[in-house]
Amino acid sequence: MKSIRHAVAVALGTTAIAVAPAALGQSAEEDRVEQIRVTGSYVKGSETSEANPVSIFDASEIKNLGAYDVSEIVSQISVSSGAENRPDTFTSFYSQGTSNVNLRGLGLSSTLVLINGKRQTISGAKAQDGSVFVDTGSIPAIALQQVDILKEGAAATYGSDAVAGVVNFMTRKSFDGIRVEGSWQTTTSDSQQDKNLSVLGGFDVGNSTHVVLAGTLLRRSNLNSRERPELVNRAISSLGSSFSIPEAVTVADGPYAGSYTAGENVAAPNCESFGGIILPQPNGSRCGYQYGLHYNVVNEEEREQFYVSVNSEFDNMDLTVTGMYTDYDVLDNYTVPSYPNLTFPTVSADHPDNPFGTDVVWLGRPYPFLDPSTTLPAPRENNTWRVEAALKGLTAGDLEWQTSIAYSGNDYKITQPDLSPSKLDLAVLGMGGESGDLLYNPFDPLDSDNLLVQEWAKTAFSSETSTSLLVWDGVISGDLMEMGAGTASFAVGAQIRRETYEVDPDDISELHYDANGNPIANDFLFLGGVNVVDESRQAYAAFAEAEMPVAEGFDVNIAVRYEELDTASSFDPKLALRYKMTDEMIVRASVSTSFREPSLAQFYAQNVNTKGVQDFVLDTNGDFVRDENGQIIPRGGTLFIRETQNGSLDLKPEEATNYNLGVVWNGDSLQTRLDYWRVDYKDVITIEDANGKLLADPDGSDIIRLDPNDPTSELAGLYTNYFNAETIDASGIDFEASYEWDLAGGSLELSTNIAHILKYEIPLNGVNTDVAGLFNHNNFARSMPETKGNVSLQWQNDRHSIYARVNYVSSYTNTRVVPESTGLTNKIDSFMPVDVQYRYNMELGDDLAEITVGFINLFDEEPPALYDAANFSYDPKHHDPRGRLFYIRGAYTF
Template sequence: MKTSMKFKLSPLAVFVGLALSSSLAYSADAEQDVTAVKKDDKTEKIQVLGSYIKGADTITANPVSVVNADDMKYSGAVDTTDLVNILPINSGAENRPDTFTSFYNQGTSNVNLRGLGLSSTLVLINGKRQVLSGAKAQDGSVFVDTSSIPAIALKRVEVLKEGAAASYGSDAIAGVVNFVTNDTFEGVKIDGAYHTIEGFDQNDKNISILSGMKLSDNTNIVFAASMLRRSNMQGWERPDLVKNAASSLGTGFKLTGDSVVTSGPWAGTYAEGEQVGNPNCAGVNGNILDLDGDGDIDRCGFKYGLHYNIVNEEEREQYYTSLTHFFGNDIKLNVSAFYSDYRIIDNFSVPSLPNLSFPVVSADNSTNPFGVDAIIFGRHNPTVADFSKSRAAPRDNKTFRLETSLSGYLDNGWEWVTSLAYSGNTYKISQPEMSLSRLALAMNGQGGVSGDMTFDHFSTDLNHDPALLDWLETDFKSETTTRLLVWDGVINGELFELDGGTVYGAFGAQYRRESYQVNPAENSTILYNAAGNPLPNDFTFLGSVNNIDESRSAAAIFAEIELPISDDITVNAALRYENLDTDNSLDPKISVLYSATDNLSLRASASTSFREPSLSQFNADVTNTVNLVDYQLNPDGTPVLDSSGNKIPNASSLFIRQTTTGNADLKPEEATNYNVGALWSSDAFQVRLDYWRIDYKDVITIESAQAVLDQDPNGPTIVRQDPNDPSSTLAGISTDYFNAATIDASGIDIETSYRFDLDGSSLELSAGFSRYLSYDVPNADGSTYDAVGKFNFGSFVRSMPEDKGNISAHWLMDNHSVMARVDYVSSYINNRQGDTIDAFTPVELQYRFVTAIQEGEAAFSVGVQNLFDRAAPVVADGANFSYDPKHHDPRGRIFYAKASYTF
């Protein structure tokens, strides 16, 4: 990968871009009739997501789902995260409370269409690309932060449920999500919402304003702003949700020789190699571990989950504005911008993290009661009872976007569109830690500001000097900045006539340039030895990241044609060539629409798509922690086998350091996409049915740390606590990004609605449902593993319930409405424990009343989410929290009230 200079825009470049650019036309609902807007005797047709041809007959040939503003009004949804969560085809996204395993992406949200990965869905705003977030998921996935998009400014969200590289280029493997803003609004709308969890103080307060006005007959301006204030809910308030989040590393030691202690709390006789836990373990609310079954306390564990948050305290402000102007020569100008500032205030962490360097307290240390060297198996301050000692781990997330556009018509009636969008994100992370070097000084009586304080690891009441603890504290800090500049130019119009009708064409080009910078603090930067291997840092538990300053560019040309073969059959074909810094790709797509009757349409499509490795995957080195299950080992490091010859796992899991390095040799991911569907549409009844299949190869992922350990518990990338003892405790592991083998996935989607017109009222019933038929991934031995219906521990595939969907009923009469919706996530197998994770069926109910007040309209809603207070299914995921945040909301019953006033 070539290293480029920092990517900056000069004022001149911005000015020129504003002068030359314009937005692609908005997309429309796949089932919406092609409407027309008259402006100066020109007819502006609507464009559908997935096609650059406006007003095309193949609108229904694209499998597009739409979530519009009404879906927010008639539910408890208040932001884009809530909108995305409604979609059944969104599977495995990180949008729900999970302050523990979402270490690097707190305060963000994302989309995961088809469960194919966060990086495999292309996110657009008004048909244009948006910058990737500086945050990334634990598995290294990069994504667009959808929470940064102001929901008050949205008109609808469109979801294209098939690969679309021929239209949009890289990243559109699983599909495309397009957020369409409301740039024609006139008036003022004020929204407010209040959510609270039953039985707890946690609450969300939202207030938003949308204002639009005509400055003249040809000029319209829109402004929107929103604010969120969210209080926290801590783990100690919901111990049922964090009961599995307990570590064996609390207060414990391993003795290197025989020892007899005649008095004091540690009195007893001990053998060489014996593990010893805090005898006052119950008194400090630790969990007692008897590893060898002899009745002794071998380790005093630590219930760290009680210190973390279930919901973080957060603050968010978002602003949006747009200006639309029609010139007298049929040229339309649109300029829009938004800014989002999202702050995680507390994100509490534990008072101290386990010391993975496993230091030794020497026999002659004044605090050591054993008289022999003792290896520390624990942490320096495992305080449990006093949750005020939990330390904050704040995040700061800022996103901006500036887009401008020009569009008009040529003399032959062809429309031209040119646009420029510049967007950026800065994501700052701060995580509390302890300094290993200072701890080493304190263990030898040289700690504290004065250099004469001693840290006593053998204190059984954990009553450490606060001044010394403060001196030991440090923080991991890093700032990641991403930038994206995109120019698009498209022309489209009529080509010629066939017997079946008019042939339409669209031709265009795109140029984009992105940059990725990581700036860690000095103590948080990975350092390397002469051989290029990472050196240990000054943290007890956390890892480090490397400095990165990389840029790259891509250019593309594309063409699309629509051929009416007959009155009933229309063919659409598209082709895109994309030239990348490290590769290139040529991607075709063909789709066919057959209008069988006035009500029934059949459709089919086939295409190829690809995803270029991210700059992070090419360049980022990071050390973080991972939860693994080690094996019982013989003294020579070979696994202990049971009578069937299988390796015997340890009884408990543990967190260890995982170092992942960027890989400059990564190839682009490639996929072949197929879709066959049917659409029935009448005045009252609509059904959309789609079968999809994706043959996905060279998928980029991080090697599974568990799989690497399973293959060889003492392999070359495995680090043990004692390098001379291959049976010692696991301390670290190295993994790399790599191109995995092919994934073959398929499934069925169905959406249906039926409207009853009753006497003075109406009732609409609707349902959406997605089912995976297969999701075959390769095993290390060459066999195939079907990930459907499994938790998928030890695999790069995320948890994947077989079925997701929802059913809703919406009744309206005059000023009143009642909405009820049942969401459904099917049960799936926890292949880590062999048990079943139960199905989850929360119910939402809302009543809404609308009335006229003076010159405006007021609306009031009251509702409850998870009406029957269904508990999130229990998931035994080692030492993680006790639920699956990728599919289940753990908060319980939530009451809400919403009000709006429009005038």
Template sequence: MKITTLLTSKKLLALSISAALTLPVIAQETQNAAEEVEKVQVTGSYIKRTAADEAEPVQVLDFNYIQSTGATTVAELIGKLAISSGAENQADSFSQASTQGTGNVNLRGLGLSSTLVLINGRRQTLSGAITNDGSVFVDSSHIPIEAIEQVEVLKEGAASTYGSDAIAGVVNFILRKDFEGFEVSAGIGKAADSSQKDTDFGFLWGAELGNTFVTVSGHYLDRTPLTIADRPELGDVALSSLGNTFLLLDNAEVADGPYAGSYGAYQSVPDPTCLDNDLGVLIPQAYGSRCGFNFGPLYNLVNTETRLQLYSNVNHYFDNGNELTVDMSWSSNEVKDNPQSPSYPDLTFPYIGPTDSGNPFGVGVVWLGRPLGAGFEPALAPRENDTFRTSVNLVGDLDNGWSWDTALTYSKNTYTQYQQDQLKSRLVAALAGEGGPNNDELFSPFDRASLSQSVIDDFTHMTESEKTTDLLVVDAVVSGDLYELSAGTIGFAAGIQARSESFKVDTDDVFEIKFDEQGNPIPVDLIFLQGLSKVDVDRSSFAMFAESVIPVSENVEVKTAVRYEKLESDSSFDPKIAVRWQVSDEFILRASASTAFREASLSQKNASSAVITSITDYNDDGSAKSSAFVGVIATGNDNLKPEESENYNVGLIFKPTDNLDFKLDFWSVDYTNMITVENAQGKLIDDPNGADIIRTDAGFLQSVKVNYFNSSSVSVNGFDIESTWTISDQFNLILNASHFNSYELTKDNGEVVEAAGSFNIDNFARSMPETKGSLNLNWIGDSQRASLNVNYVSSYDTGVDVSALPNESTTVDAFTTIDAQYSATLNVTQDGEAVVTLGIKNLLDELPPRAYTAVGSLSYDPKQHNPLGRVLYAKVKYVF
């Protein structure tokens, strides 16, 4: 029976669980305080255990490490995580246009959707933003970095514990509570050789009010832009062949004027004013030349952005030992500018008759260009990203020593995207002399200097689309000691979880994709953007789960877990077994095997959307023709099956001394039914004239249709290394590294390829260096501390043929940066002290390695590298 039959609405669900939360409060007694200290709950399990158990591969980023990075956002912190590869945490209008102002995690490079992100162990709604490849994710930009106590990263599948999405692992952001005092901070970070800077302010306040603790935190970030003009080498191939050019369809003679000359049929004739502006460029063609447009300098590498984040936590401890926790958070992130080209090219490639639109050639031409190009101001495409979350958690103890834990969590995200384009119908009218507010003005692409502002206003339209998600989750768990064995006590936990989520897309009438009677999308009235379909869908799921920890002998422990999840149209049963063997005082062996799953997102099943992507077109003989931004239209697929995986981990922990440990884990994930969207570039390469390759009558590439589908398989394996050396009371050294041995995937056409060590331009995987790592040296004195952090990303190949480009390489070089930080605590007053922090990120001022993938893209990889170069920062925190 579906959960929607049992719970007819979210309000009924909330009322029912609220009643359930209230009943146990009356009859519970206080648990022994010593047990609370001895045992803790670690991400990946509902059973409290001693911290020394180390039964699962969990990496912990503690408060001191987080502070040592100098990170002002969670995205910056995650960017240095060795196990995360291919996340979208940098601004990029070309490949990440719909996720700007957000942050995410990509564990194991298995996709943003395959990492489960928790806040205080509870689920969070997905972001309304959707990536170019259709991935959904939890937006980490909602979390204020001042409020983070620690981050726990479970580096293996955990569907048996948490359900859908935990295929690659789990990232749990644990926020501060029970804080007493007041902290206020201010900081500034500036790129050394540009005007780009981050200014941030934060506060943390907490008080004890009897049995109640109240904690409130806030953070404000103001970010100024870094343009490609400031780093021209990072965008020097961001140009379009569609500036302002005319393809003549017959021989022509022009006696005088700017176009004077003799021309042949099918000759490309550029605008004679093409080079009057620095952004114009002439591109040789087989017959003639095109006027191209160097749009790169208009775009940002870092956008103007403001972020406001608020978090509050109330903890009340009842006299009977129960604990009530209520936390609430809200964030508003705004991308203020996000400049684009003054206008996009007209992908309808209109025909202009011999006597139309001021045509000087006297023969018909095809216009290859854009209404507004060099010489016009860039258009802005701002983003707004708002998130709200609240969670009510009540825990207590039963008379038999068991404990119970119940929670009700609600979260909502709204992502609003603005994008300017030109109305196709009004541009056609202007070309016919019927433009402007009175339908009597002419736009001649042969003489754009005469273009009036009234005509521009008439054919220009600012699209607005809003994607909203929300999630309501009910959790209830009981745990305790089940049975006493000779080797120890069996720990046991069991629980239920009910989830209800929704996804809604709303957009203006012009931008909305509508469908004809046969179900085919009707082209929107825009020359470039392809539109969105309106969506309003929801679904629910219900799960039961149990886990146990069994001490088989004094040195061997077995953990088992199982979860059954009933979905709207499917179900999943996922077991897990893990073994920990204390071979000796120095050696521990651990191994685990589990299955995991992820159901298709509501957007993948229901939404039709389009993104603009740089595509290299090809001739029938396989030679490259040209590169241009075209529409990639993705259609939702209601028949998608849940993804499934088999996960394995074998690890060795070596502790030669109390101050030194080494952890080596070999892991493997076999992924089947992986949900992805067809790769537009790969689809075009396979069949340049296929049914889903949309071209104009003249053969120009206009758009590519792609579909969501369940691909055959992905097989990934590698190993992680983690080591901590406490050199002395003041010095410690921490190493973290992750390496792919292999990442075999099946492409859209059935071909199996190796994705590790590749940019993966022609398949659905993201760029994937084989190795990422970090080394952190920390010194902690009585009132001073310092840290040195080394971050490494290995080299990888683009797979692009650059034989005709002698200055380009197929290799993206390895990238190493060094960060340094020093802080001192100063006694300012009797009751207060100031902590002054100075730091340098990217001490050696390493610019990201060059990544040539295609004309019309950035010249570096924003999914792996940061464009800022050396950044100097200072921060002052006053504590009292």
């Protein structure tokens, strides 16, 4: 408590200092010189900003990308690996309609996202692995001035979450006139389209106030997987319409006529007639279901975004107020008409349609049809808002002060249709429907009464997650003292923040618990539930930074930060060095510590979802059965089972030590940056991997089978828990370069940006293993190509601009065992799409018009095919599945 009181005292003291000049009525307008504060330092005009590895997407580069959506911008960040900017509609259950950044592949939660240097609330959405993140798609692209990417740990400057680095979205504070932009983009091989209309306006109010307003409307049509079946051709479930026979039986006649052994899997005899597919099993066969054809590759979406900035200058201070709001709806997130019945019910021998004369286990779904008209929508509603007020000025002693308060929030609502197993159980007994006399016939999915049962048994999972973040900052900076080589500068400040996290499911979606605290299955065939969460926490921080020119051309920057959290505290220093060897060449180095506090979701949230896992054949002792080559024998294909993800109050903060060594060359025409980075990351928070957990202990206490006493029985579910993993030892090289030629009537610029991961070691089964260049389906690391980058060439003059860009993602290795029947190898090929753009500017009196046409993925390169069990057949974390895109954009400024 003493440290908390100390942090509060520092914060209040900083506020008093910041407000004092206004109270004294001092005017410093004539002496005020605006200097750029680079992301990574609070020292005004910091020379050692060049010691920070910062990449910048400015307004011109954003134009060159053809980006009207922030997700299109952040997807081009080379040092971001494993982000979800095009989340597929199947595995991204909790995060559709969002985007994020994953610097260095160190995790979505390990990149700090700022807006104008201030924190933003996390989204209510979560990634499949439970990661929380700031939804970068909520930031209106029309309002962006530039994006700064700080590619190293920055906890000493910004605090928790800045382990991998910082992405700072800088919005417009000034604009004169009105600019109207419209764009139309379409895939060339089918009809998926994006239509976008944006308006940006700026005007003065009196002599001291400037207002900027912006708004964007986006309308996106869907791309259904039936138009691209090659992208989902392995999204097949073994649970279509089948039965497990517990004892040997013989059926004399009818569709199921034949003799069956104990434990045999029996497929519905009319499997192909309703779009099923026969899947061989170790004992018998099943009628599988091609569910991938029900999902979208791109969802239909609607987005409205609004932005306002008001900047006022007073005699002794500047006031800036900004606000933004995004309403983002996913409309036709199609899903299957019915899921498999994961309760695996037993159909009694006396069911009037049971041909086997004995109780059988039903391995199927109530409505296994592929008729597109039966596909059901599963909408998402995503609303984000932010308001910030910032004051800054100069004291009588020529110190700059600034203070700000920012409040942001998000509501993310999920609706997902399902069927009620309790109602279905009644229908199997002939007690279904409002009148209680409907009979469901699982032995013939084409039975007409089954449609009536399905309509009666309809239900839906529904839950809304809300987050908010309130942040106050105060900073004072200025000259510290004169040294032999120049003037030393400093910055000191404090921060207080409060965040909230609420999960509000409806009654049927809320998790309930038995006497032992174990979750009771919700009344869903396939989906699970979530617990109610209503939690908040506070953090208090004080920080200081000093920059000292210790010798001619040699500068040292030192920063320290202390944070007091609800569950822990952290002290993080940083040392950065800059040595200017020649007028062109600079050597830079830095070392720092960083940390990340567990999220409120990782502490408190519990949810049950479905996970595709590969089970294996076990003997009665719960040990793997192996073939003649000693390989464990898989049990059928990938099976989707219920995974219960448990938060933990025992989690500790993650900690990291970051190193960076770089060389910068700034010549007249050539600019280059070469950096070596390394992160020693420990106590990394992750969720146990379901596949890895099953492999490690297939009959463990957290593995649920239909018969708890029989390890040979069907897998029904498992528990996974958040925990502090051991370490990540990662390193790599970043390279940026540009060369510009002055030509008659214009200029030509060649640029490149490459990120290469040298090593990414994590503990696997007690052994440190380098997982760079692997798909990583069975550990907490995401798919990780070793190299990502781009090369671009631009020619431009006053009127014309021609831009071409080659993007590159290197090949990597699939960690799954790839069946020979797929025709694939374990190599996931490299991906190298080419983008081109032409832009023309014309003056119409005092107005300016601009026309842009371009292609994304000009040569229509397909995403590399991969075998990912029963998931989609491409990697959405690295590859764009849409193929060639054509766009045309027009803008008019007056």
